[in-house]
Amino acid sequence: MSDRRRARLILAGLMLLGVVVFFVGDDWGLPKRGAGGPWSGAEIAAAGGAWRPDPHIAADADANPVTDRSRPIVLNETDAQRAEIIRRYRLFSAQPDEMVTFKALAGMKANGFDPRMYQYGGLWIYPVGAMLKVAGACGLVTVRPDFGYYLDHPEEFGRFYVVARVYSGLWGLVGVWGVFALVRRFSERLTVPATAAACFILLPVVVNAAHEAKPHLAGAVLMILSVLAGVKYVETGGRKWAVVTGALCGAAVGMVLSAVVILVLIPVMDVVQWRVGRKDKGRQECLPHHVRRAVVATGVAVLMYCVTNPYVPINLVKDRAVVMANLGALSQAKAIVGRESEIGAVANARRLIVDGASIVGGVIGVTGLLVLLFNQDWWRENGRGRVVVMLLGAPAGLVLVQFVMLAGGKGGEFGRFAILPDVALMISGVVLVTSLKAVRDWPGPVMASLVMLTGFQGGAYWAGFVEDARGAEATRRVVARRLDELWGRGARTIGVRAEPAPYCLPAVDVTKWTLILLPADGELPQGAEAPDVMVWPVDELERGGVVPGTPYARRGYVGEWPWVKTRISWADKPFDVYARRALAEDSPR
Numbered sequence: 001m002s003d004r005r006r007a008r009l010i011l012a013g014l015m016l017l018g019v020v021v022f023f024v025g026d027d028w029g030l031p032k033r034g035a036g037g038p039w040s041g042a043e044i045a046a047a048g049g050a051w052r053p054d055p056h057i058a059a060d061a062d063a064n065p066v067t068d069r070s071r072p073i074v075l076n077e078t079d080a081q082r083a084e085i086i087r088r089y090r091l092f093s094a095q096p097d098e099m100v101t102f103k104a105l106a107g108m109k110a111n112g113f114d115p116r117m118y119q120y121g122g123l124w125i126y127p128v129g130a131m132l133k134v135a136g137a138c139g140l141v142t143v144r145p146d147f148g149y150y151l152d153h154p155e156e157f158g159r160f161y162v163v164a165r166v167y168s169g170l171w172g173l174v175g176v177w178g179v180f181a182l183v184r185r186f187s188e189r190l191t192v193p194a195t196a197a198a199c200f201i202l203l204p205v206v207v208n209a210a211h212e213a214k215p216h217l218a219g220a221v222l223m224i225l226s227v228l229a230g231v232k233y234v235e236t237g238g239r240k241w242a243v244v245t246g247a248l249c250g251a252a253v254g255m256v257l258s259a260v261v262i263l264v265l266i267p268v269m270d271v272v273q274w275r276v277g278r279k280d281k282g283r284q285e286c287l288p289h290h291v292r293r294a295v296v297a298t299g300v301a302v303l304m305y306c307v308t309n310p311y312v313p314i315n316l317v318k319d320r321a322v323v324m325a326n327l328g329a330l331s332q333a334k335a336i337v338g339r340e341s342e343i344g345a346v347a348n349a350r351r352l353i354v355d356g357a358s359i360v361g362g363v364i365g366v367t368g369l370l371v372l373l374f375n376q377d378w379w380r381e382n383g384r385g386r387v388v389v390m391l392l393g394a395p396a397g398l399v400l401v402q403f404v405m406l407a408g409g410k411g412g413e414f415g416r417f418a419i420l421p422d423v424a425l426m427i428s429g430v431v432l433v434t435s436l437k438a439v440r441d442w443p444g445p446v447m448a449s450l451v452m453l454t455g456f457q458g459g460a461y462w463a464g465f466v467e468d469a470r471g472a473e474a475t476r477r478v479v480a481r482r483l484d485e486l487w488g489r490g491a492r493t494i495g496v497r498a499e500p501a502p503y504c505l506p507a508v509d510v511t512k513w514t515l516i517l518l519p520a521d522g523e524l525p526q527g528a529e530a531p532d533v534m535v536w537p538v539d540e541l542e543r544g545g546v547v548p549g550t551p552y553a554r555r556g557y558v559g560e561w562p563w564v565k566t567r568i569s570w571a572d573k574p575f576d577v578y579a580r581r582a583l584a585e586d587s588p589r
Contacts, residue, residue, distance in 0.1 A: 003190065010194045011180060018176050018201045021458075022169035022210040025465030028571045029094025030158030034507035035086050035500075041151030044087055048080030058116055058326045066499065069520035072528055075499060076510045085510050088501045090154040093161050094468070094476065095570045096413075096503045098213040101164055105129050114311040118326040122308040123254040124215035128164045135163050164213030171218035172210040176201060178224040179423065182392070185231065185384040186431050195447040196430045202451065202458035205356030205415060205422045208569045211465045212416075219259040220419035222252035223395060226262050230269035230391045235384070237273055239293065245269060246297030250304025258417065261398045263301060268394045270294040272387060339409030340539075349407035352415035355567050357422035358457040360450055365425030368432025378435065385431065396424035412539040412567025426454070456564070463561040464572040471572075473560045479535065479575045480506035482557070486533055487512070489583045495531035497522065503570055504537055534578040539567040541574050552578040 039047075066073060076082045092099045104115035104125050115125045136143035141159040144150075150157040179200045183193035200206060209217035226248040233241035246266060252259040274290045306313050315322045343351070354362030372378055372389070379386055400421040407414060430450060433439060439446045468474045483494070483506065493514045498504045500515055508515075516531050524530060530551055541556035559572035566572070 007180075007184075007190055010190055011177065011197075014176050014180065014194065014197050014201065015173055017198065018173050021201050021207060021462055022172045023166065025211055025462060025469050025571075026162050026165045026169065027158075028211065028465045028468040029502065030161055031090050031092055031154040031502065032158075032507065033090060033154050035089035035510055037509050037511050039083075039086055039511075041148035044083045044090075044151050045148050047083035058118075058322075066517060069517070071519060071525055072495075073517040075496075075515040075517050076513075082510050085500050085515070087151065088499075089507055090151050091157055092501050092503070093158070093213075094502045094573075095212055095214075096501070098161060098164070101125060101128055101213055102160060105132070114315070114322075116311075116322060116326065118309060118312055118323065119257045120215050121219075121254040121256055121305075122310070123251060124167075124218060124256065126308075128167055128213075131163050131167055132160060135159075161213050165211060168212060168214065168217050169210045171221045172201075172206060175206070175217070175221035175224060175423075178221060178228055179427070182224065182228050182231070182388060183427055183430065185388045186382065187385075187434060189434075189443070191443055191447050192430065192434045195434075195450055196427055198451045199358075199360055199426050199430060199454040200423060202358075202455040203356070203361070203422060203426055204358055204458045204461050204566070205419050205568060207458045207461040207465075208356075208566075209416055209419060211571070214416070215256040216258075216416050216419055219252050219256035220423065222248055222255055223259055223262045223420055224392075224423065226252055226265055227388070227392045227395070230265050231384075231387055233269055234273045234276060234387050234391070237276075242270075242293045242297045243300050246300030247304050249297075250301035251308065253301070254305045254308030261402070262395045263298065264394050264398055265391060266294050266297045266301065269391055270297075272390055340411040341409050343409060345404055345406070345408035348410060348414075349404040349418075352407065352410075352412065352567070353403075353418060353422065353425070355412070355457075355565065356415045356418055357425045358454045360429040360454045361422055361426035363429075364432060364450075365427070365429035368428040369425065371432055372428065372435075392424050392427070396421045413570065415568040460562040460564045461566050461569050461571075463563075464559055464566050464569055467559055467561045468571040471560065474572050475557045475559055475575050476502070476506040476573070478557050479577060480508065482555075482577060483508055483513075483533065483535070486579055486583055489585070491532035491579065491583050493531040493533070495534035495578075497536045503573075505535055506575075530580075532580055532583060534576075536576060537570075537573045538576050539574070540565060541576065546581065547578065550578075551580050553581050553584040554578050555584065 076085060091102075100117060101120060101124070104117040104120065105128070108115055108129070115122065117125070132141060132143060135141045141163060142149075142153075142156045176197050180193045180197040183196040184190075186192060206217065209220075226245055229241055229245040229248050232238075233245055249262045249265060252262045270290045270293060312323065341348075350362075356362075357365060399418065403418045403421065406417075433446060433450060434443075468476075471477075483491075492512075493516055494505070494508065495516045495518050496505055497518055499517065500508075500510070505515075518531075518534070519525070534552070538556075541558055542554065544553075544555050546553050555577050556574060557577065558574045559566075562572060
């Protein structure tokens, strides 16, 4: 059997594995009826729960944010407030940011296809809209202009999330091929790229991103494809590959704005190709020629971005305030500017890299990178692999530096911003292990061990999505039952750290409970009455029991199936529940 046929068969098997891992569990954390009791969609809309896009603000901006967090605030005193909360439970998912894609789509009709949310690119938003249209025509989803219909049938709106998550998972499958093709440059043995591609499928950060309706995985995959095209340009010197690289770089930025760092690939690949040309007298070219190619590739990248995001250049000329509003919303994003702990930037970045890249990337990969960088024999003997290291290392290194600078105090979900360096470190780990002499005698068991090490952590994420979608013991359901139990014991007020939504508070009847937004620092002012119960999601559970200096006993709830911490994920998220000791009769766990 030829190597080409064997490679195709291996890729087919990997794609099948990817389909199972990326798409099973896609129906997790969908909106449900419950928080508003018997309220109908018409009643919610009449009370103030209708959502009307505002053309003057970014689609993902909060139309009426709480600005004063210095004192406790009752969030459901009026019918209008209750309607707004119920709307969130019936339309939002258990992931805080997924809804913004549908907000952008809903607002386009009144804004001439302008999504007004430019940090998520048109290459994400427009295809999701097209997929919803096709799915609606096939009877898989119900697409109607009637807002009240979805408030009455939140399960129908939940199907929108599944469609968008499928789009993310499809990009994950493209990434399997991209990683396989890239790692083939390191070895003639097909087991090496096969191992790297299998580890990519099971990488915790990839498993997580494939199950979210967000463009970060797609953007990272396009960055990997850009590197692959850049490698082809260095290998061939062909103008075509310079143009393709520029187009893919522009597409990556057109998918998600944070991918803009991939533009560093263009000058790096041109410098590397120029140096290769100097060594190959048969195709030696002058430096100005390479500069022109870099300028052309950059121009193609800019053009591709503008084609996929036409309203950015239009509004830069026509209505610059819209673009500035988008940048303002991005600067206020909790995942970028918020703090949830006192963990330092380097320590938190290291923790989230190990979480996202698994032991293979976070430990073996870092070791491999250090070993290979100072191994001159390896650099001399691996010309093709050396090019991949330089071209992949430049953008991945920039993303990593940016990630470390912003990581201080961030919650686990911040780990999704490190997909590209996580993948690069995983590849480094696989390449290091395959370069060891012992592997030549035992390639199968060693490669299988790498896949199992990655799968041990990635599988915990996957199990969390499946449990959240199907399990009666998923954390939000368990906590909801606990709150019902505390209501029966006399609890009437719930303290929260964020405005109630499915991701931060299990569904409760907002017409019965009094919901209190606690001060930003979590401390109640002197004389303020403490809520009967306090509830919020956490990345890690603290020890349960009586909390000294407070009237509370803490009890933590963690998923039944995940066997390692799944900090990056919102599926089957751990929750802390603080109840007044007089109400918490049972022992904490």
